[in-house]
Structure formats: structure tokens, C-alpha cells
Amino acid sequence: MATGTTVGRRRGRRFGARPGVAALFLAPAVVILGALVVYPIFATVLASFQGPTGGRWVGLDNYQELITNPRTRRAIRNSVIWVAVVPATVTALGLVFAVLSERLSFSRAFRTAIFMPMAISLLAGGVIWRVVYEQSPDRGVLNAGIAAVRGVTHPPGPYAGSTPSQGMRPAGEGMSLEEPVVAGHAYQLGLVGLAPEQVPKDARAAAPGEPKADEVVGVVFRDFRPGGGGQRGQIDQDELGLPGMKVELRNPDGQVVKAVTTTDDGSFRIERVGDGTFTLVLGGASFRPPFEGVQWLGPTLITPAILVAYIWIWAGFAMMVLAAGLAALPREVLEAARVDGAGEWQTFRRVTVPLLAPEMGVVFITLVIYVLKVFDIVLVVAPETVQDDANVIALEMWQTAFGARNQGLGSAVAVLLFLLVLPVMVFNLRRFQGERS
Amino acid sequence: MGGRSLRRLPLNLGMAVVGVLWLVPTVGLLVTSLRPRALFATSGWWQAITRPSQLTIENFRRIVEDDSFVTSLWNTVLITVPASVGVVLLSALAAYAFAWIEFKGRDSLFLLVVGLLVVPLQMALVPVARLYGDLRIFGSILGVVLFHIAFGLPFAIFLLRNVFASIPKDLPEAARLDGASELRIFARIMLPLGLPAIASLTIFQFLWVWNDLLVALVFAETSTAPITVAIQQQLRLFGGNIDIISAASFLSMLVPLTVFFAFQRYFTAGLLAGSVK
Numbered sequence: 001m002a003t004g005t006t007v008g009r010r011r012g013r014r015f016g017a018r019p020g021v022a023a024l025f026l027a028p029a030v031v032i033l034g035a036l037v038v039y040p041i042f043a044t045v046l047a048s049f050q051g052p053t054g055g056r057w058v059g060l061d062n063y064q065e066l067i068t069n070p071r072t073r074r075a076i077r078n079s080v081i082w083v084a085v086v087p088a089t090v091t092a093l094g095l096v097f098a099v100l101s102e103r104l105s106f107s108r109a110f111r112t113a114i115f116m117p118m119a120i121s122l123l124a125g126g127v128i129w130r131v132v133y134e135q136s137p138d139r140g141v142l143n144a145g146i147a148a149v150r151g152v153t154h155p156p157g158p159y160a161g162s163t164p165s166q167g168m169r170p171a172g173e174g175m176s177l178e179e180p181v182v183a184g185h186a187y188q189l190g191l192v193g194l195a196p197e198q199v200p201k202d203a204r205a206a207a208p209g210e211p212k213a214d215e216v217v218g219v220v221f222r223d224f225r226p227g228g229g230g231q232r233g234q235i236d237q238d239e240l241g242l243p244g245m246k247v248e249l250r251n252p253d254g255q256v257v258k259a260v261t262t263t264d265d266g267s268f269r270i271e272r273v274g275d276g277t278f279t280l281v282l283g284g285a286s287f288r289p290p291f292e293g294v295q296w297l298g299p300t301l302i303t304p305a306i307l308v309a310y311i312w313i314w315a316g317f318a319m320m321v322l323a324a325g326l327a328a329l330p331r332e333v334l335e336a337a338r339v340d341g342a343g344e345w346q347t348f349r350r351v352t353v354p355l356l357a358p359e360m361g362v363v364f365i366t367l368v369i370y371v372l373k374v375f376d377i378v379l380v381v382a383p384e385t386v387q388d389d390a391n392v393i394a395l396e397m398w399q400t401a402f403g404a405r406n407q408g409l410g411s412a413v414a415v416l417l418f419l420l421v422l423p424v425m426v427f428n429l430r431r432f433q434g435e436r437s
Numbered sequence: 438m439g440g441r442s443l444r445r446l447p448l449n450l451g452m453a454v455v456g457v458l459w460l461v462p463t464v465g466l467l468v469t470s471l472r473p474r475a476l477f478a479t480s481g482w483w484q485a486i487t488r489p490s491q492l493t494i495e496n497f498r499r500i501v502e503d504d505s506f507v508t509s510l511w512n513t514v515l516i517t518v519p520a521s522v523g524v525v526l527l528s529a530l531a532a533y534a535f536a537w538i539e540f541k542g543r544d545s546l547f548l549l550v551v552g553l554l555v556v557p558l559q560m561a562l563v564p565v566a567r568l569y570g571d572l573r574i575f576g577s578i579l580g581v582v583l584f585h586i587a588f589g590l591p592f593a594i595f596l597l598r599n600v601f602a603s604i605p606k607d608l609p610e611a612a613r614l615d616g617a618s619e620l621r622i623f624a625r626i627m628l629p630l631g632l633p634a635i636a637s638l639t640i641f642q643f644l645w646v647w648n649d650l651l652v653a654l655v656f657a658e659t660s661t662a663p664i665t666v667a668i669q670q671q672l673r674l675f676g677g678n679i680d681i682i683s684a685a686s687f688l689s690m691l692v693p694l695t696v697f698f699a700f701q702r703y704f705t706a707g708l709l710a711g712s713v714k
Contacts, residue, residue, distance in 0.1 A: 019541065021619050025534035026546075029527045029590055036565055036587035037553055043564035054567070097455075103445065104452055112701070113456040116463070119697035119704070120690045121648030123665045127686040128466045130675060131482070139481050141465055312462065320705055373557050376650045380672060394651075397559045402655055407563045414559040421555045432551045436544075 041418070048411035062412035071388065072413065075396035078303055082310075082374060082392060087367035089311055091360050094318020098326050099348060101319070111323065115316035122313065126380025129309035133296035133381070143293035156290035158244060159198060165190035165223035166233040173284025174246075181249070181280050183273040184213050189282065190223030190233060191242065199240055204265045206241035216270040220245045220262050220282065241266020246283030249273065259283070297382070299389040306381045306390060310374065318363045325359035326352070365424060372420050393417050470496055470683035477679045496684035506685060508660070509667035513647060513689070515578050516663055520585035521643045525635060527586065528593030533623045535594065536601035537609055547598065553591040561588075562655050569656065576658035584656055585646045593638055600634040601627050637707030640700050644693050664689045 051058050066072050101110045117125060134140030137147035168175045168189065177189060186208045199222060206221035220242045221235055230236030245262040249270050257278065260268045296305045333355070337347045353360075375394040382390035391399075393413060401410025468482040471492045476484075485491045500506050534540070535547050565584060569575035574583075604627065612622045628635065650665040657666060668685045671678045697704055 019539070022534045022538040022540040022543075025530045025538065025619070025623075029531035029594065030546075032527065032583065032587045033550075033553065033590055035568070036584060037556060037561055037591070038549075040561035040564035040568075041556065043567075044560050047563055100448065100452060104449060105445075106449070106453070106456075110452055110456045113459050115705075116460075116694070116697065119644060119693045120463075121650065121665060121693070123648070123650050123668060124466075124686045124690045127668070127672075127682055128462045131465050131469055131679075131683070132462045138479065139477065141461060141481060141483060144481055144483070312459070321709060324705075324709055369555055373559070379650070380669065383675065384673065394557070394559055398562070398651065398655070401563050402566075411563050414557070414562070417557045418560050421557060425552055425555050428551055428554055429548060432548065 044411045044414050044418075047407055048415045050408045050411075052406040052408050054407060058408065062409045065409055066412050066416060071391065072396055072400075072409075074388065075391040075393050075413075076416075078391060079372065079393045081303060082307065082371045083368055085307055086310060086314070086371045087364045090314045090318045090367050091322075091363045093311065093315045094320075094322050094363060095353070095356070095360065097315065097319040098322040099352065101323070102326060111316075111319065114319055117313040118316045122376035123380050125309060125313050126377045129305070129312070129377075129381055130297070133305055135293040135295050135297070137291055137293045140293060140296075142296065143291075146294065147291045150291050154288065154291075155285075157284075157286040157288040158200065159191065159194060159242065159286050160289040161195070162191040162193045162198070162287065165192045168282075171281050171284075173287055174248075174282045175287070176250075176282070177280040180277040181216055182277055183216055183275070184211050185216065186211050187216070187218035187280060188233070188235060189218060189220045189280070190235075191220065192223050194222055194224075194242075196226075200243055202264050203240040203243055205237075206235045206239050207265045207267055208235070209267050209269055211269075212271075214272055214274075216249060216273050216278070216280070217267065218247070218280065219265070219267045220247065221266045245286050248281045248283055250279045250281055252277065252279075254279075297386065299386045302382050302386045302390040306378055309381055310371075310377055313377075314367060314370075318367075321363050322356060322359050325356050329355050365427075369421055369424055372417060393420075466683055467687055468492075469679065470687045474677075474680035478676065496680040497688070500681065500684050500688065506664070506667060509662055509664045510688065512578065512657070512661055513663035513665070516581050516585070516653070517643055517646045520582045520589070520646045521639055523582065523586040524589035524593050524642045525639050528590055528638075529597050529628065529631070529635065530623070531590075531594050532597035532601050533619075533627055535598040536604075537622075537627075538619065550591050550594050554595060556588075556591075558584075558588045558652065566655060575656065576661060578657070578661050581653055581656045581661070581663075584652050585649065588652075589642050589645065593642065596634060596638060597631060600631045604630050633703070633706070636700070637703045640696060640703050641707040644696060644704075647689075647693055 047054055048062055049057055049059060097111075097114055101107050101114075104110055120128075132140060132142050135143060137143040164175055167178050169178055170176075177187060179187070181187060188208060203222075206219050208219040209217040211217040219235065222240050222242060223232060223235075224230070225236055225238050230239065241262065241264065243262050243264045243266060245266070245268075247260050247262060247268045247270075248256045249258040251257050258270045258273070260270055262268045295301065329352070334347060334351060337351045342350065373394050374392055375398065378390050378392055378395050379387070387395075394417060397410055397413040397417065400413055401407050404410075465482050468485050469477060471494065472482060472485055473491070473493060473495065476491060535543060535550075561584075566575065569577075569580045574580040608626050608630075609622050612626060617625070648665065649663075650669060653663045653666045654669070657663065664685060668682060668689065671682050671685070675682065
């Protein structure tokens with residue numbers, strides 16, 4: 001501020017324009033800023049102490065509502081999660097991308113791919129991710145990817161959806177025979193509720209075997225005759241054995257003593273069974289239902305899901321800023337570190353990161369500001385039913401002031417947002433004044 | 438040489454995978470927009486890779502024949518162009534005054550502009566809505582444009598003032614000695630020399646306004662709403678309207694993506710300068 005006179009002397013009023021000219025240059029911008037930014041700041045603060053449509057003074061009621069209402073509390077809590085997760089993650093990811101992409105033979109193409117989402121709207125980005133997050137693995141590419149992996153690690157069981165016809169109860173994912181099992185006996189385990197295509201082609205008519213004294217034998221069969229007839233709980237003519245079923249013999253402690261798999265006629269034979277009573281359990285893997293897809297857009301995962309979409313958009317920004325910083329680093333320093341025998345990781349940790357700290361700070365602060373104002377992507381990605389679960393401060397401000405038409409409370413939410421960015425404003429002013437003096 | 442590139446193979450491979458993964462969501466939307474709606478309900482878009490016969494431009498044809506969507510796309514243009522030109526013009530004028538004209542209170546006024554850099558626009562929505570109501574411009578394109586200009590100005594002034602101030606002072610002073618008017622110095626010296634920064638600023642403001650949803654949601658009405666609002670209003674029936682939503686979203690992305698690929702250098706420069714906003 002005091003610098004004005006010195007600048008004036010240096011630049012010389014002799015050649016300078018009349019102050020009136022300055023007014024002409026400034027007038028349009030000043031009028032618009034005054035009417036649409038500066039005045040509204042004060043008006044919003046005033047409105048936050050007034051009722052839903054203004055006019056009536058309500059003191060601190062709106063602020064009390066702000067901190068007690070479960071809706072706004074959830075919005076604030078979610079915004080805290082956003083600020084805690086996104087800036088740090090984006091900065092770290094951007095740093096990794098910037099450093100690694102520098103050595104790529106296709107560096108430009110890589111950076112363009114990562115940076116591209118910055119150009120599109122948060123609305124379009126939101127639509128993009130809603131398609132990604134579709135729950136059915138037939139439609140959403142994310143769940144389709146998970147389904148492909150699970151198909152190898154946890155393949156769906158061949159007999160998913162079937163239920164016992166009699167005498168069995170659920171045991172974990174599988175089911176166990178209620179009747180105690182002893183050596184020398186044969187057991188029948190009937191299942192119903194199987195679709196015709198679930199019965200394997202090579203299944204043959206169910207046939208229990210004959211047990212020796214130290215053996216447990218049995219048959220797992222479909223307790224259902226195509227065309228009707230037959231009696232529940234026993235093997236009738238034409239009822240098929242179910243091959244490939246995992247059968248476990250468990251001791252009273254629940255430990256698996258023996259495990260076998262049924263053959264084509266559904267029979268199994270467990271040899272050398274000791275004395276005592278056991279339980280027969282049909283293994284869970286055989287009944288494992290097919291993967292239904294993770295409900296990304298459900299109430300529990302919605303905020304993490306939106307965070308990922310937002311990080312996808314902003315990682316390119318962090319990468320570009322940090323890559324520019326990286327390119328400006330003195331090469332000698334990095335080379336010197338390598339000459340001194342520092343490994344890649346050490347150079348990165350001890351040299352690159354400290355030298356890039358200012359740029360990382362800029363990225364972090366920028367992200368904090370944007371994350372506090374995040375609005376569109378929550379509105380778009382969160383389906384209406386879970387929008388309250390995903391709510392954030394900026395969205396709540398719009399919902400309250402223009403959806404619920406409570407302009408007083410909406411203004412209080414806006415003031416809260418303003419207070420949260422105020423430290424950054426002070427920081428900017430300090431830094432600017434520091435540069436001037 | 439062979440050893441070096443071989444050693445880098447895992448890195449190259451890994452990063453290639455990351456880069457492709459980064460593109461998958463966008464490609465997914467594009468392919469979705471090129472498939473009939475009925476297929477969306479039953480199968481994933483990636484099936485079109487092996488069955489390209491599924492692809493059709495039918496969704497896009499229906500959209501460009503739909504008057505309301507054409508209107509909303511046109512509204513986007515009507516909002517974005519004046520809002521971008523307006524910000525650049527008004528901020529350049531103000532920045533010139535801040536950089537090169539001596540007047541009382543100049544530094545305090547500029548400090549105010551710096552202070553306004555981070556003000557969230559939520560802070561102005563309610564009073565400006567009331568003000569527009571009084572002025573009878575609520576719901577008009579003018580109102581949306583003015584609001585965008587207002588919130589684009591602080592950063593634009595900040596950026597251009599720094600650009601103009603770094604121009605060697607001999608240039609304007611010599612011109613003044615020759616009797617050139619301030620407007621002439623502004624137009625003949627400042628604007629040409631500041632052109633790269635002005636280009637970045639224009640691109641940035643253009644994308645900012647083109648991609649905006651919130652301001653239009655508050656200040657526009659059905660007949661003046663831009664495409665972002667039109668799409669947002671279809672979201673309620675996401676699966677049922679996916680043909681419209683995906684095609685319209687992709688149409689709305691075309692212009693920003695074109696700008697991005699055509700002017701990537703300026704875009705990056707603007708982004709770097711804009712990190713303080």
C-alpha cells in the first residue's frame with residue numbers, strides 16, 4: 001500500500017494518464033465485481049441471520065440448525081472426508097505420474113491421457129462414472145472386471161440357488177445333514193430348486209453305494225422327477241445324481257476330517273472313518289452364487305465411489321503442475337545425487353520431493369479449495385435415493401437455498417464454506433503483500 | 438541401448454496399462470452413446486468391440502433432431518462466448534489500469550481483487566438471485582453471463598496485471614511521449630504483448646463456463662438453460678434415458694475436447710497460472 005507512491009515516482013506522473021482515465025478503464029470491472037461479488041458477500045452474511053425468505057431476523061438460529069440438523073451435519077462430515085482424502089491422494093498420484101512419465105518413451109501420450117479428463121465437465125465426468133459403476137457385471141465395466149477376476153479365484157458354484165429337500169440346515173455357505181453320521185451307513189442328501197441347465201450333462205441316475213464297516217457312503221441327488229411324481233426325501237426312478245459336489249466329513253468340533261467329491265451318479269464314499277459321530281457338510285463352494293456386482297452407488301460406498309471419479313479428473317492437473325516443476329529442477333542436483341551413489345528411491349525421497357515441495361503445496365491448496373466447493377459430480381454420480389448419504393457442503397447450500405427455498409439456512413451454509421476458504425484468502429493476501437515489499 | 442530399454446520395459450508396460458485404464462471410462466461413455474438403448478440394459482458396452490455391428494449413430498441423430506437439445510446447446514454457446522469475451526476484455530482494461538496508470542488507492546483496490554480470488558460463488562447465489570429478480574433479469578441469458586463474468590474477473594485481472602506489469606516500461610512511456618492515448622497503448626502494446634496469456638485465459642474461461650452446471654442451474658430457466666442443465670434433468674431416469682444422456686454428454690464434451698487437443702499448450706499454461714485461483 002505504501003509502495004504506491006514510490007511506484008508512482010519511478011514510473012513518473014510526467015507521462016502518466018490522468019486519474020480520470022484510470023476510472024474509465026476500471027469502471028466496468030469494478031461495477032460488476034461490486035454488484036455481483038462484493039455486495040453479495042455482505043448480503044449473504046446478513047441473510048444468514050434471517051428467516052427462509054429474508055426480512056425477519058432470527059439471530060443465530062440458522063447456525064444452530066447448521067450444527068444440529070443431521071442433514072447438514074452429514075454434509076459437513078462428508079466434506080471433511082473429501083478434504084482429508086482427495087488433496088493428499090491427488091498430489092501423491094500426480095507426483096508419481098510426473099516422475100515416472102518423465103522416463104517413458106511415450107511420455108506425451110501418457111500425460112495427454114491422464115490430463116484429458118480435466119477438459120471435460122464434472123457433469124460429463126459424473127455421467128462417465130455412473131456408467132462405470134453400474135451394478136450388474138453385465139453392464140458396469142468395474143464390476144465386470146471384478147467378476148472376471150472372481151471367475152478365477154471364486155468361481156460360482158454349479159448348484160447355486162438350490163435348497164435341501166429335507167433334513168439339512170445351512171452351514172456357512174454350504175449345508176449340513178441334520179442326522180448324525182456314523183461309519184457303516186449310507187446317507188441320502190436330496191436337493192431341490194435346481195434349474196434344468198444346472199444339472200451337468202454327464203449326471204447319471206442316482207445310486208447310493210453299499211458301505212463297508214468303516215466307511216460312510218451316500219448320494220447327493222436331485223430330489224425331483226421331470227414330469228412329476230416321486231416322493232420327497234427318497235430316490236425315485238429317473239432322479240439324477242449330482243456330480244462334482246464337495247462333501248466334507250466333520251467331527252463334533254467342526255473340523256474337516258475327510259473331504260471327497262461326488263461322482264457321475266452323485267455317490268461318494270469316505271473310507272477309513274473312525275468311531276464316533278460326525279456331520280456331513282455339502283461344501284459352500286458348490287453353492288456359491290454368481291457375482292452380483294458390488295453396489296458402488298449404494299449408500300455405503302457412494303462417497304468413496306465419487307472420490308475416485310474426482311481423483312480421476314484431477315490427477316492430471318497435479319501431474320502437469322508437478323511435471324512442469326520437475327522440468328525446471330536443476331539437473332545437476334539430481335545428477336550429483338546419483339553420482340554420490342544414491343539409488344532411484346533415495347534420489348526421489350531426498351532430492352526430488354523436497355525440491356518440489358513448493359509446487360506440491362500449490363497443488364494441495366488448490367485442491368482443498370476446489371474440493372470444498374465440489375458440487376456437480378456429487379449431484380450427478382449419486383442417484384437420488386442416496387444423495388443425502390453423499391451430500392457435501394456446496395451441494396447442501398444449493399439444495400437448501402434453491403431446492404428447499406430456505407435462503408437463510410442456505411446463506412449460513414455458504415458462510416460456513418466462506419469461512420473454510422478464508423485461511424487461503426489470508427494466505428494469498430499475505431503472500432502478495434510480501435512480494436510487494 | 439537394448440539393455441536400457443529392456444530394463445525399462447516393466448515401467449513402460451505398467452504405465453501403458455495405467456494410461457489405458459485412465460481412458461476406459463471415457464471410451465465407455467462414447468461406445469455407450471453409440472449403442473441402442475435396449476442393449477444397455479442387457480449387455481456391457483465392451484461387447485461392441487467384438488460386435489461392431491451394434492454401433493449406430495441413431496442416438497446422436499435423435500438428439501440433433503430434438504429441438505429442446507439443440508436449443509440448450511445453442512444456449513451454451515450464447516452464454517459461453519460473451520462470458521469469455523467479456524471477462525477477457527474487462528479484465529484486460531482493469532489490469533492495464535492497475536499496471537500502468539497511477540491513481541489513488543490503486544494498491545488497496547488490487548489487494549481487494551487478490552482477496553476475491555478464492556471467494557466461493559455460493560457466497561453470492563442468494564443475493565444475486567434476489568437482485569436479478571428486482572432487475573427482472575432472473576432466468577435470462579444475460580444474468581448467467583454477468584455472473585460468470587463477475588466470478589471470472591478476479592483471477593483474470595490478477596493474471597493480466599502481472600503480465601502487463603512485466604512488459605518493459607520503455608514501451609508505453611515512449612508511446613506516451615509520442616502522444617499516444619492510453620487506449621492506443623492498451624490496444625497496440627499491451628494486448629499484442631500479452632497475447633499468449635490472454636489466449637490461455639480465454640481458453641480457460643471458455644471451458645469453465647462451457648462446463649458449468651451450478652450457475653446455470655440457479656440463474657437460467659428452461660428456455661435459457663445450457664446443455665449441462667438439460668442433461669442433469671435427464672438423470673432421474675438414468676438407465677431408461679441412457680441413450681439420450683450418453684449422447685448428449687458426449688456432444689457437450691466435443692467442444693472442450695477439441696479445444697483441449699488443439700490448444701493443449703495454452704491450456705496447460707493457463708492451468709499452471711491458475712493454480713492460485
